[in-house]
Amino acid sequence: MGRNLQRGDRLRPVDLARAHGLSTQAVRNYEEAGILPAAGRTPHGYRTYTPLHAGALRAFLALVPGHGHRTAASIMRAVNRDAVDEALRLVDESHAQLLDDRRTLQAVESALRGLEPVAASGPGAGSGPNAVTGSGVTFVGPLATELGIRPATLRKWERAGLVRPRRDPSTGYRVYDEAAVRDARLTHQLRRGGYLLEQIAPLIARVRSAGGLEPLEGALRDWRGRLSVRGRAMLAGAAELEAYLRERG
Incomplete structure (x- = not known):
């Protein structure tokens, strides 16, 4: 018109x-x-x-x-x-959300250059389900808090095969080692970028099989283009x- x-x-x-x-x-x-x-x-x-x-x-x-x-x-x-x-x-x-998404993208791109392990510091360090232990190992509560999500979301990602915590043999608690934390962080960032769980699953699988984050580069280029x-x-x-x-x- x-x-x-x-x-x-x-x-x-x-x-x-x-x-x-x-x-x-x-x-x-x-x-x-x-x-x-x-x-x-x-x-x-x-x-x-x-x-x-x-x-x-x-x-x-x-x-x-x-x-x-x-x-x-x-x-x-x-x-x-x-x-x-x-x-x-x-x-x-x-506009603020778009800026936040751009910052999220930058965070994921930083992950391509190497994810840092979980630090063994801050409140809750020690033992039990609310603790962060040494050597980049953590539990469901602290990891969920770090990512700003609910523990139930981490369990959902686990059921989808995106995150693979092990079980502590003595307590039965979920324990997230460095690889599981890496997968959780990547899943979180890609969800923020609008990717569905079924789209994330093959990326995580390829990262595991390749032993690195290179497979995410194509997804990030697509994400940057959409932004x-x-x-x-x-x-x-x-x-x-x-x-x-x-x-x-």
């Missing part, structure tokens, strides 16, 4: 739909969800839209690739109820959102 229409021009749902390869029902759904401003009505009850609605639809569709459908919808709903600061906060949160695509999509979304804010006045 071009930008040379006048603000008062009336558009049919089909006009908006065709311009963006959508169904008329999708356009109506977006309006009902608050993504588009409320439509006008003809004396016979038919919806009528304006170039302002077209701008809202352009902004929403441009925001989705960078922010995701849910966040893009929340941004548009906030704008349409004149809560612009709330909309900008949501945009900022997405770049998302960053550029955010720029495109920001441009359309700013245009829509100007149209609203």
